[in-house]
Amino acid sequence: MFVDPRRIAQLLSRTGWEEIEVAAVDEPAWIGSDVDDVMSYICSQPVIRNVTADLDDPELTERVLASIAERYRARQRPDGIWVRAAAWLVTARRALSEAPTLLS
Numbered sequence: 001m002f003v004d005p006r007r008i009a010q011l012l013s014r015t016g017w018e019e020i021e022v023a024a025v026d027e028p029a030w031i032g033s034d035v036d037d038v039m040s041y042i043c044s045q046p047v048i049r050n051v052t053a054d055l056d057d058p059e060l061t062e063r064v065l066a067s068i069a070e071r072y073r074a075r076q077r078p079d080g081i082w083v084r085a086a087a088w089l090v091t092a093r094r095a096l097s098e099a100p101t102l103l104s
Contacts, residue, residue, distance in 0.1 A: 002088065005024075005088060008020075008022050008088060009022055016095045017093065017094060018093055018094075019091075019092060019093045020090070021090070021091045021092070022088050022090050023088070023089045024086065024089075025086065025087045025088070025089045026084060026085070026086045027084075027085055028082045028085070029083055029084070029085035030079070030080050030081070030082055031080075031081050031083055032072075032080060032081050033080045033081070034076065034080070035069050035072050035073050035076065035081065038072050039065065039068070039069050039072070042068065043065070051064075052065070
C-alpha cells in the first residue's frame, strides 16, 4: 500500500491533511557488527522463523540461512555490516477546516 508515493498522498489528503510532501530517502544503514550479529537478529524475526518452519527441512533451512549469511558477509566493512535502506519521508499539515474550533 505504501509503495506508491501518490497513494500515500491520496490517503493523507482524504483524511484531512494538506501540503503533503513525499520524498524518497535512500541511505546506507548499519545493521550489525558482523555476520553472526546480523544473523542472530534476522533469525529472531517472525517472518524468518515462519519461513524456516514452513520449509520443514533442516538441510534446506541451513542452506537458505547460509546463503543469506554469505550475502551479508559480502557487505562486511571494518565498522560493521551496511545495507541500502529505502523509505518515504512524509510531511504534511493538518487542514485548518479539520482543526477543532475554540468557543469564546
